[in-house]
Amino acid sequence: MKLREWVEAGDDARLLVIIEAQDVLSVELLRRQLRDMGEVSCSEQQAGTWQLGLLAHSCGSLDVCLARVQGKVAALNRGRAAAPAELVETRLVSAAAASLACAPMIIGPFTLVSQDELECGPRQIRFDGGKAFGSGSHPSTRLAVTLLERTAAELVPARVLDIGCGSGVLSLISARLGARHTVGVDICPDSLAVARRNVERNNLSSRITIT
Structure with missing residues (x-):
């Protein structure tokens, strides 16, 4: 994460990660694996496309937090014939915007x-x-x-x-x-x-x- 992003979001900034998958089973597996890291929500964007949003708890290192998410997504995709899950957005959000960050x-x-x-x-x-x-x-x-x-x-x-x-x-x-x-x-x-x-x-x- 860039220092400028951290400053603009504020000292209370939280990491928001949006993951997209083509099947609900992948979304549910990721939800279970990520729920100890923060608030997780998922929604169907259109037929056959799902998005999962993770609003991570405050942690010492945002880079470490992001690396954990990337590792879990990579592990899920490993050896799967289906379309892979992928990170489509990663950004910092302020506490004021945190409650609106993950779609219902x-x-x-x-x-x-x-x-x-x-x-x-x-x-x-x-x-x-x-x-x-x-x-x-x-x-x-x-x-x-x-x-x-x-x-x-x-x-x-x-x-x-x-x-x-x-x-x-x-x-x-x-x-x-x-x-x-x-x-x-x-x-x-x-x-x-x-x-x-x-x-x-x-x-x-x-x-x-x-x-």
Whole structure:
């Protein structure tokens, strides 16, 4: 990173990396590998093209941080016949712009936005996947959301059991689609903690139980 870039972004600058991939599996694998480095979001730009954004935590060396990302992308691409994932943008952003740096993810009729979003519309869900499974990008999650949409009319009087709820993303969507009450269960304590935070931030504690 150039010193001038650091000065212009400010002392609180954070590294933003945008990675593009042609398949959602690559995006999900990278998301899991990069989530300990900062805030990660992913979204489908157009049919067959996905973008993953990493807003890295403050670290001692931005060059080391970037090298780690490049290494993980290279390892993913190694030996793959499919179109490789690639870094399409790398820049510094100030703390003021950090919350806008990573694009929100659209899943079904909803948009997953930051937990810190002050105003949240009826089609937005405050969400942070943390280290739990269930970022919203995995094909199985998207298929489940499609099925929930198709049966939305039946959800209104129904109770939903979300087995292996992970981050709680499907529990949240079930409630938003009208389920009377949803119970999310998981054997991972970290996942339960993440899911409970997501439920609380969306004011759905009266309609979703995480256990």
